[in-house]
Amino acid sequence: MSLSKPIGERSERPGDDAGSAGKRERRKEARPGELLDAALDLFVEKGFAATRSEEVAARAGVSKGTLFLYFPSKEELFKAVVRENISGRFDEWNQEFEEYQGTSAEMVRYCIQVWWDRIGATRASGITKLMMSEARNFPELAAFYQQEVIRPGTQLIRRILQRGVESGEFRPNLDVDYSVYSVIAPMIFLIMAKHSLGACVPEDFAVDPQRYLQAQADMLVAGLCNREPLP
Amino acid sequence: MSLSKPIGERSERPGDDAGSAGKRERRKEARPGELLDAALDLFVEKGFAATRSEEVAARAGVSKGTLFLYFPSKEELFKAVVRENISGRFDEWNQEFEEYQGTSAEMVRYCIQVWWDRIGATRASGITKLMMSEARNFPELAAFYQQEVIRPGTQLIRRILQRGVESGEFRPNLDVDYSVYSVIAPMIFLIMAKHSLGACVPEDFAVDPQRYLQAQADMLVAGLCNREPLP
Amino acid sequence: MSLSKPIGERSERPGDDAGSAGKRERRKEARPGELLDAALDLFVEKGFAATRSEEVAARAGVSKGTLFLYFPSKEELFKAVVRENISGRFDEWNQEFEEYQGTSAEMVRYCIQVWWDRIGATRASGITKLMMSEARNFPELAAFYQQEVIRPGTQLIRRILQRGVESGEFRPNLDVDYSVYSVIAPMIFLIMAKHSLGACVPEDFAVDPQRYLQAQADMLVAGLCNREPLP
Amino acid sequence: MSLSKPIGERSERPGDDAGSAGKRERRKEARPGELLDAALDLFVEKGFAATRSEEVAARAGVSKGTLFLYFPSKEELFKAVVRENISGRFDEWNQEFEEYQGTSAEMVRYCIQVWWDRIGATRASGITKLMMSEARNFPELAAFYQQEVIRPGTQLIRRILQRGVESGEFRPNLDVDYSVYSVIAPMIFLIMAKHSLGACVPEDFAVDPQRYLQAQADMLVAGLCNREPLP
């Protein structure tokens, strides 16, 4: 089972490596990426409208003008940020689960952990926060996100649940279609805790991701595997 | 057990009745509420920064100047919107659950349904979306929300879970503190489905609230009551 | 020699007398005057543009609307303030000096003292400050002020100086026309000290009017009466 | 004795030469000065509140936004205008008078003429008008002006008068402290004639500066040197 490279991660921040000689020496090809990184951070942190273009440029270590050299407008920058961080990784992931050998419960646990490792814990999780916040202002992007992320993700999880029901591991009366949300909701919640309210009130709301995922996975597996009549 | 009136609902929108009409109507009492309603809608829909003051005024059926007659700035308007919709309802709810006679499983189901009736299905749900999107820009309000909503809500749910564990209904190995999120996460998710992505892509993502809540409550209760060792 | 009533003085401020019965009882006829008083104070203090109409109304103890009941616009209010406080008192004063019996030097001293008693020390002095500050924005008023105040005042002083030269009291080589300014300039300066910079830095710039007028009158008389060749 | 360059004068106005023209000229060095010049003119002409930011920018030949590129607010612009034109010139002047060889009467005449050449006749005179008009709205600046201009100027003149009294040239009974105003008042008056009322009613009030200064200097010297008992 190959662990594919997490998406949304870029190795180093610009300016961190004061290694090579003259100042301001930078590989051109890296510029757009650095801008996208900076933009992702700021859009997630402050929202699209409240993020100033100049700030993005500054964080990427370039001038205001340079930003518009690579992206014709702030809106296009936003779209690029979203697109850049939604690489269609689902084919690969589908295959991973196709070949998976364990039980369906293990598969659910694995799914959650893999999501955390590759998405939740990475910069890519910001995209989800971003879409949640800005969807209404970018319906076109929302549709794109729906198409590229929501639908395949939902389908992937749905197949896992279906497999569990068919194998007799999970409750036979499971509402497979809507139980998918029982897997997704905890993910969304964790992202929001990380990027939204949780980023503001550290002490009281601080969620320990691993313990959180453990509790959610336990609850989920217990709920899926409970064959007795529900009270 | 009295079903208290849902919060965040205002009976009629101004300007809907083209009856009496005539401009320069004097409604000092009604104005603030109408403005807050309009602002809530727009802030939820477009975000704080992307909402123009004049738009809020227009939706409330008044002129730009009138808005500033009641709220000294756009930011104060935002704060008022949040505060207005976070009336400490928790004392009442705590008492309700204190006096509740059914099983803990029933209590969990009731909790979810009551949340939906009084918050999720009402305009008040917009506040949650708002806080999720704008928390980073309004740390002061985020703290306020944490204090007034998150903390009491968490405590209320925690007590319910604790009760179930102590009565032997729920799994004894339940991580009570973090299982609270298993109740909250589906609520947050439903609100986001209603106000964010779900508001953009009706067909594919359309969630039927009742069926959704049914599935989530089932999963939750099944997970809570499953006494067998978890796979 | 009659001491005519100082101009620009109104006996009592509205609201100071809580004497008569019910509140808000006020003689209608007094309203415009109270508004003019309040306006004069504020225009002098902050200038025309920086004075808000509502503030004028509030200081006069009436509502915003009432102000516009008596004066069709802020600009008209300003004009009324200026006109109200420039009553053509010069005929009377001319006669006073026509009948004056003392020396010309005494006349000059008397002139200065009378100006202080009737203008400089009174609210009317604010008008001068006002014209200095706002003349460029109200050329029409400036012309009016020139006509009603500057010209007659200048002429009055000129006649006094002329009388002194003709009687042999004053230097024969006196530039009568321009020496008039030697009388006026100290007056203007004192008004500015009172209403402008002097009102800001109490300690350092505080000018004792009587000592100031004494010194200026001395210098003036000494300069007028010095018959020796000028060094 | 060197005649230092008059302050407050800038050689050419931008946009006067339609030669090179072309918009979007980059003149980072020159901009602030041009804006300060334009602002000084307009503030003197119309007052702070009545001057629109865009007007200042337009007169400086730039767009609205450029103004705020150099000055963060209209108020800061005002402060900069005042500060820019109050360069501590007094050290130089003090030394000049320290080394002066003529009589005290000549010194007084020289003082007046030098003031006119370096201040009165230049754009710097507008600052005085400005402070007179706006002191109450900018108490902080008024204090600054008091500190940087009023106090040193007063001291300089006071020393000259003191010198004359001690040398026996001037009246021994001179109220030195308050006679200083006999020198200052004519200056203030001339500035007001130039920038205020005098700028409105050219014909009647037009003051010929040189003749005016001659008359005032004559009167002053005559008053200072008159050793006879005052009538």
Next chain:
DNA sequence: GATGAATGAGCATTCATTCAT
């Protein structure tokens, strides 16, 4: 290419003025 000075449309806010009560 890269820069950052310059632009100006856009928006928050103020306040003289109106007018229903």
Next chain:
DNA sequence: TATGAATGAATGCTCATTCAT
């Protein structure tokens, strides 16, 4: 008459975008 809620033109200021260097 008097009020003060309501209005909207005017204005300070921001910031995405352009473009001369």
